[in-house]
Amino acid sequence: GENVEQHPSTLSVQEGDSAVIKCTYSDSASNYFPWYKQELGKRPQLIIDIRSNVGEKKDQRIAVTLNKTAKHFSLHITETQPEDSAVYFCAATRNSGYSTLTFGKGTMLLVSP
Amino acid sequence: EADIYQTPRYLVIGTGKKITLECSQTMGHDKMYWYQQDPGMELHLIHYSYGVNSTEKGDLSSESTVSRIRTEHFPLTLESARPSHTSQYLCASSPSSYNSPLHFGNGTRLTVT
Secondary structure: OOOEEEEOOEEEEEOOOOEEEEEEEOOOOEEEEEEEEEOOOOOOEEEEEEEOOOOEEEEOOEEEEEEOOOOEEEEEEOOOOHHHOEEEEEEEEEOOOOOOOEEOOOEEEEEEO | OOOEEEEOOEEEEOOOOOEEEEEEEOOOOOEEEEEEEOOOOOEEEEEEEOOOOOOEEOOOOOOOEEOOOEOOEOOEEEOOOOHHHOEEEEEEEEOOOOOOOOEEOOOEEEEEO
16 A cells, blocks of 8 residues: 655745655655644644646745655745644545545644744 | 534443434535544545435444435444444535545534433
C-alpha cells in the first residue's frame, strides 16, 4: 500500500516569511495529491490539490509542486500570516474508484507576529 | 447548505456503555469515511463505505462497527466503550469520481471515563 512521509512535524516562522512542507510517497501509481489545513478545534479543509499531469499549481499565497520522478511533493506558503497557523496534512492516492487517501502525519505551522 | 454533519460534538461517557456517533451528509456523495484523530494530530482511517450496504475496515484496527443503510447516513457504533477509545472521530465524504477531495465533518470528541 501507499506510505506518505511528511516533514517537518513542526515549523515555526516569523510573519512574512515563507514556509515549506515536504512529503514523499511510495506508490508510483499515485496521481492525486491534496493538501488539507486544520485550524485548532476545526475540521480539516482542502486548501489545494495537484494531479500528476502538472508539476506546479498556485492559488494566491500557496503553491504546490510535484516531482513524480523523485516521488515527492511540497506545499509552499509565501508571506505567511498569523492566520496561517494550523496543522497541514498532505495526502496521496491512485486513480482508482476503490482507493482511499493516505495521509501524512501532519505539520504544525506556527506563524509568530 | 450542503454539508456533512456529526453529532454529538462532544460526548463523555462511562466505561462499558454502548454509543453511536452519528454522521449525515447532504452533499450527495457516495463514499463516506470515519477517521480517528489522536492528540498527536495523525489521521487514522478506521472505516469506509463506497455506497449503500458497502462497508470496509480501514488501516487502523478498531473495535467499532459501521453501517450504511442510506446513502446520506453512516453511523459508527462502539458496543462497549473503554478509556482507550477516547479520541476525536471525524466523518468525511467524497464523490465517487476519481481523485476527488474529502469533505470532513466537525468531528465528535469522545471521552470515556
